Structure formats: structure tokens, C-alpha cells
Amino acid sequence: MTFQKRAHKILELLEELGEVEIRQLAAEIGVSEVTVRRDLANMAASGLLYRTHGGAMKVSQLIKPVSFANKAAVNFKAKDAICKRAAEDINDGDVIFIDCGSTAFRLCQFIKNKKIKVITNSLPVVNELQNSAVTINLIGGEVDPIRQAIHGTIATEHIARYHASKAFLGADGITCDGLYAGSEHEASNTLAMASQSDQTYLLCDVSKIGKTSYLKFDDLSVVDILVTDYNGPEITEFQSKEILVYSVTY
Amino acid sequence: MTFQKRAHKILELLEELGEVEIRQLAAEIGVSEVTVRRDLANMAASGLLYRTHGGAMKVSQLIKPVSFANKAAVNFKAKDAICKRAAEDINDGDVIFIDCGSTAFRLCQFIKNKKIKVITNSLPVVNELQNSAVTINLIGGEVDPIRQAIHGTIATEHIARYHASKAFLGADGITCDGLYAGSEHEASNTLAMASQSDQTYLLCDVSKIGKTSYLKFDDLSVVDILVTDYNGPEITEFQSKEILVYSVTY
DNA sequence: CATAAATGATTATTTTTGATTGATTATGAT
DNA sequence: ATCATAATCAATCAAAAATAATCATTTATG
Numbered sequence: 236m237t238f239q240k241r242a243h244k245i246l247e248l249l250e251e252l253g254e255v256e257i258r259q260l261a262a263e264i265g266v267s268e269v270t271v272r273r274d275l276a277n278m279a280a281s282g283l284l285y286r287t288h289g290g291a292m293k294v295s296q297l298i299k300p301v302s303f304a305n306k307a308a309v310n311f312k313a314k315d316a317i318c319k320r321a322a323e324d325i326n327d328g329d330v331i332f333i334d335c336g337s338t339a340f341r342l343c344q345f346i347k348n349k350k351i352k353v354i355t356n357s358l359p360v361v362n363e364l365q366n367s368a369v370t371i372n373l374i375g376g377e378v379d380p381i382r383q384a385i386h387g388t389i390a391t392e393h394i395a396r397y398h399a400s401k402a403f404l405g406a407d408g409i410t411c412d413g414l415y416a417g418s419e420h421e422a423s424n425t426l427a428m429a430s431q432s433d434q435t436y437l438l439c440d441v442s443k444i445g446k447t448s449y450l451k452f453d454d455l456s457v458v459d460i461l462v463t464d465y466n467g468p469e470i471t472e473f474q475s476k477e478i479l480v481y482s483v484t485y
Numbered sequence: 486m487t488f489q490k491r492a493h494k495i496l497e498l499l500e501e502l503g504e505v506e507i508r509q510l511a512a513e514i515g516v517s518e519v520t521v522r523r524d525l526a527n528m529a530a531s532g533l534l535y536r537t538h539g540g541a542m543k544v545s546q547l548i549k550p551v552s553f554a555n556k557a558a559v560n561f562k563a564k565d566a567i568c569k570r571a572a573e574d575i576n577d578g579d580v581i582f583i584d585c586g587s588t589a590f591r592l593c594q595f596i597k598n599k600k601i602k603v604i605t606n607s608l609p610v611v612n613e614l615q616n617s618a619v620t621i622n623l624i625g626g627e628v629d630p631i632r633q634a635i636h637g638t639i640a641t642e643h644i645a646r647y648h649a650s651k652a653f654l655g656a657d658g659i660t661c662d663g664l665y666a667g668s669e670h671e672a673s674n675t676l677a678m679a680s681q682s683d684q685t686y687l688l689c690d691v692s693k694i695g696k697t698s699y700l701k702f703d704d705l706s707v708v709d710i711l712v713t714d715y716n717g718p719e720i721t722e723f724q725s726k727e728i729l730v731y732s733v734t735y
Numbered sequence: 736c737a738t739a740a741a742t743g744a745t746t747a748t749t750t751t752t753g754a755t756t757g758a759t760t761a762t763g764a765t
Numbered sequence: 766a767t768c769a770t771a772a773t774c775a776a777t778c779a780a781a782a783a784t785a786a787t788c789a790t791t792t793a794t795g
Contacts (some may be wrong), residue, residue, distance in 0.1 A: 238741085253616070254490065257783085267743050272784070287487045288750070289783060295615040298492055303531035361608065365630060373635055375625020375643045378611060389646065393625045396639065480582055488751085517753050522774070538761065539773060567786085 236266065241274050242283075245291075246381070249284055254292035259430035279309055280442060281407050281417040282336050282382045294359075294383050301359040302344060308337060313440040313464040316485035318342040321403060321436050321462045325349055329400050332428040333360050335421065336405035338438045343367075353398050356385040357426055372397065381479075386420035394427040402432035408438050408446035409444065411472045413455055415448035422452035427459040441465040486516065491524050492533075499534055499543050506540040520692035561591065563690040563714040566735035568592040571653060571686050571712045575599055579650050582678040583610050585634035585671065586655035588688045593617075604647050606635040606674055622647065629670065636670035644677035654708075658696035659689050661722045663705055665698035672702035679707040691715040 241264055248255050248263065257275070261268045279286040285294050286309055308314075317338065322345035325331060329349075333339050335357035343360055347352070347367040355361060355375035364371055376390030404425050408415035414437070416422035429435045437458045444465045455476050462481040472481050490512055498505050498513065507525070511518045531535040535544055567588065572595035575581060579599075583589050585607035593610055596603070597617035604691035605611065606624035628641030631718055654675050658665035664687070679685045687708045694715045705726050712731040720730050 254487075270742060277610075287488060287489055292487075292489060296489075296493075296615070298489070298496065298533070299612070300531070303492075303528070303533060342690070358611070370628075372625070372627040373623065373625055373628050375623055375635070375640070378621040380615065380621070385625070389622075389643075393639070437519050446678060519753055
């Protein structure tokens with residue numbers, strides 16, 4: 236039983252039940268709880284599900300605003316520190332892209348009072364910024380019910396009609412070779428946003444650094460600034476590729 | 486029983502009852518009062534409810550933007566009856582437009598189990614159809630924070646790229662002379678949806694019949710079917726304009 | 736065969752929960 | 766109004782459960 240097969244099974248059960256327990260999954264799939272936990276961590280990082288204490292639930296079942304439930308989210312302290320640093324570069328009057336994904340989502344809390352325009356394909360971002368000072372443009376297209384984001388060719392084309400001063404992007408993994416995504420849709424949206432903005436920020440907590448996923452979609456050429464809580468040896472490699480690195484601590 | 490699950494339960498009970506006591510919640514959910522108190526503190530901090538001595542209260546409707554999502558909405562019985570009748574015409578395989586507005590929103594509950602594609606510019610519709618059998622396409626563009634909908638020229642252009650078999654539209658007012666809207670944006674979206682679908686249904690409860698608003702945007706030529714709880718004299722006039730009228734009672 | 740990756744067992748750490756206790760707040764009688 | 770009583774609350778602590786981290790073992794892969 237490979238990871239892909241288990242992931243499929245888990246998503247199936249999740250779709251059917253809305254929420255699942257680790258105990259239950261381990262028994263159902265026939266692997267140890269440790270493995271299930273690892274799988275869930277992976278899938279949560281890709282935005283396929285929301286990790287709870289003892290199990291997982293569908294992202295779409297989260298209570299809105301999502302920031303409420305997210306207090307217990309994976310690695311949220313690192314993500315908050317990253318986003319706080321990134322938000323310092325956002326000024327009134329800016330037009331920014333915000334990518335979908337749990338990391339970029341945490342940017343919302345730091346920009347609520349800024350007079351900016353946010354263009355996003357993430358439904359949680361829209362919900363979160365609902366009653367804030369920012370004006371929101373939502374990318375149109377197919378709704379991905381699992382990731383809670385807008386995807387598809389129409390979405391990608393729609394992004395191309397906008398232009399922003401800064402883009403705040405996420406990725407499933409990043410190595411010195413490039414960026415990795417969990418799905419083609421996400422990759423093309425991320426790339427589209429990058430190409431339509433003056434500066435692109437990549438928000439990556441330590442768990443993403445050095446990690447690869449099934450689809451490599453960029454050789455790091457689109458990334459201008461990497462914001463991360465990681466400070467290991469790869470940092471200099473990123474810098475040698477003309478990437479400015481913001482190292483944050485918390 | 487995780488925190489998220491309890492939060493759901495609490496919000497559910499709160500929505501139903503208006504206010505709840507800690508004793509009651511503890512018994513209902515099957516956890517200690519201490520835990521309930523902790524949950525309520527968390528939720529109150531996020532503005533999901535008001536904490537009272539011994540329990541909690543629902544936050545006032547004024548503060549919540551999506552006011553038409555709950556049963557307290559205006560005239561909901563008539564709207565439900567209208568939408569129920571309209572939903573009978575929706576079959577598996579259909580592609581339909583759903584307009585923004587409180588009336589069309591109530592269509593959601595009747596189509597959750599249909600295998601259809603819904604194209605909409607209404608954020609509450611997207612939220613409501615989240616865990617349903619339907620696939621959703623969201624119109625892109627500017628987010629109107631008051632109406633909870635997407636509008637603007639990009640939105641109108643985006644609608645033009647789709648085609649649907651049926652469109653379920655709303656209006657601020659309808660007379661024998663035409664349709665009235667409260668804003669240009671809404672009007673152009675409604676018109677765009679109408680022109681891109683084979684059949685257009687207008688969902689209007691009695692309070693809209695005979696009412697005018699500041700912008701007349703159509704002379705009834707785009708309306709194929711009017712679904713309403715009104716059964717006064719104007720009905721024959723609508724019929725004489727080649728509009729099929731579904732009169733519902735409740 | 737050697738290396739790398741994935742899995743499972745074990746242990747330490749963290750999170751969650753519920754009980755207890757003293758402080759605070761509401762209620763009603765005077 | 767004031768006080769006494771009862772209820773609720775916040776804080777602390779301990780137990781249980783879940784998680785993260787480490788290491789050994791198994792399984793794949795070149």
C-alpha cells in the first residue's frame with residue numbers, strides 16, 4: 236500500500252464522513268498510526284485536509300472565519316512569523332496577489348488594516364478579509380472543493396488580466412533546483428501570479444525546504460524573495476540564485 | 486470529540502436557540518463544564534458568539550454580514566416555496582446560473598443532491614453548496630462586501646464565457662414594464678446570465694411584485710418563467726408578455 | 736549488493752481534558 | 766441600598782491522550 240493509495244483512501248473516507256480519526260484510519264487501511272499521522276501531515280501541508288487533534292477534517296467544514304480554527308494548525312507559529320515579516324513590506328496603495336494554501340492564508344491577519352487591494356483565488360482568504368479595510372478581487376473559475384480555491388484554465392487566464400506590485404505565494408516544496416506543487420492547477424496559478432507581479436515573495440516554513448512533490452514547476456527564477464524560518468546551509472544556495480532571503484525567528 | 490466538532494455543535498445549538506447554558510451544552514456534548522467554558526472563551530475571542538454569565542448568546546444579525554443565510558431572513562417561507570418549485574425543473578446534468586441575492590440563495594437547499602454544475606457570483610451560494618454533490622464555478626471579479634457577491638466588468642465578461650441551460654435570477658422589483666435593480670453591477674450580471682442561458686427563471690416573492698427601484702434594466706423580454714407566491718391581477722399581464730408563471734402557495 | 740526510502744516501535748514532549756480551590760459575579764431577602 | 770447566599774468563573778494541577786522525535790527494521794530501487 237503506497238502513500239498515493241493511502242492518500243486516496245483517506246480522502247475518500249473524508250469525503251464520505253467529513254471527519255476521520257487516526258485510530259480508525261490505521262485500522263481501515265492496515266498501517267500503523269505513525270504512518271497515518273505522517274500521511275495526514277503531508278496532506279495537510281498540501282491543503283488537502285485540515286489536521287485536528289486525533290484526526291482530520293475537510294477544509295470546507297471549517298468554521299468561518301477560518302482563522303478561528305487555525306489556531307491549532309500545523310506549524311502556525313512559524314507561519315505567523317513568516318507572514319508578519321512579509322506583511323512589513325506591504326504598504327498602503329499596494330495591489331497584491333495572495334496564493335491559496337495555509338501559509339499564505341496567515342498573511343490576512345497582518346493586512347486587515349492596510350488600504351490595499353488583494354487579488355486571490357483562495358476562498359478562506361476572501362472570507363477572512365471580508366470585513367477589513369482591503370478591497371478584494373476574486374479570481375474566477377472552477378471551485379476546488381477540497382483545497383477551497385479557484386482553479387482551472389479560466390482562473391489562470393483571469394489572473395493574467397491583473398497586475399500587482401507584489402505576489403505572496405506558497406509551494407508544496409522547495410529545493411535548490413526549483414519549486415514543487417501538489418497539483419498542476421496550483422502550479423499554473425502560482426506561476427501566473429508570479430508573472431503578473433513586480434516582486435514575488437515565496438512564503439515557506441521549514442517543513443517545505445528541501446522537500447519535493449510530484450510536480451516541479453519552476454527553477455526558482457520567478458522567486459525574488461524567500462521568507463522562511465529555516466536558516467540551514469541551503470540558504471546561501473538560494474542567495475546565489477539571486478533570491479533575497481528573509482530569515483525569521485520566533 | 487475534537488474542539489472543532491464541539492464548536493460546530495455549539496454554533497448549531499446557538500443558531501437554533503439563540504442562547505445556550507453551559508450546563509446544557511456540557512450535557513448535550515458530553516464533556517465537562519470546564520471544557521465548554523474553554524470552548525466558549527475561544528469562540529467569543531474570535532467573535533463567533535457573545536459570552537454571558539452561565540452561557541452564551543448568538544451574535545446579533547447586524548454584525549454578521551451573511552444575514553440571509555439563516556432562518557431569520559425576510560419572508561423565507563415564501564422564498565423557500567418559490568425555490569422549491571423552481572428546483573423541480575432542475576435535473577441531473579444541468580448547468581445553471583444562480584444569481585446573487587437572498588431569494589436565489591434559498592435555491593441551494595433544494596439542489597444539494599443533484600448532479601449539476603452551478604455557476605454563480607454569490608459567495609453565500611458557494612459556501613452553502615460546499616459539501617454537496619454539485620460542482621461550482623465561481624464568477625471572478627471585484628468582491629462587493631455588502632452584497633457578498635462578485636461584480637464589475639470583469640465579472641460580466643466572465644459570465645459571457647459560460648453557457649447554461651437555466652438561469653435562476655433575482656431582481657429588486659418587477660412590474661409589467663420591466664425589471665428593476667438596486668445597482669448597475671447587479672443588473673449587468675443578471676442580464677449577462679440571462680443572455681447566456683437557454684431558459685431564464687425569475688424568482689420573486691410578493692414583496693417585489695409591482696415594486697420599482699432606481700434602475701430599470703430590462704423590459705421583461707429576457708424572462709421566460711416567473712416563479713412567485715403572488716397571484717393578483719398582474720399575473721395575466723405577465724402571461725401576455727409570453728412569460729410562463731408558476732404560482733406557488735405555502 | 737548497496738543505498739535510499741518507507742514503515743513501525745519506543746520514548747519524550749505536548750496537548751487536551753477534568754477535578755479542585757479560591758475569587759468573582761449574580762440574585763434575592765432584608 | 767446592603768448583605769448573605771448561591772452560582773459561575775479563572776487558575777492551578779494532575780491524568781490521559783495524542784504528537785513529535787529518535788532509532789531500528791523492513792521494503793523498494795538502482
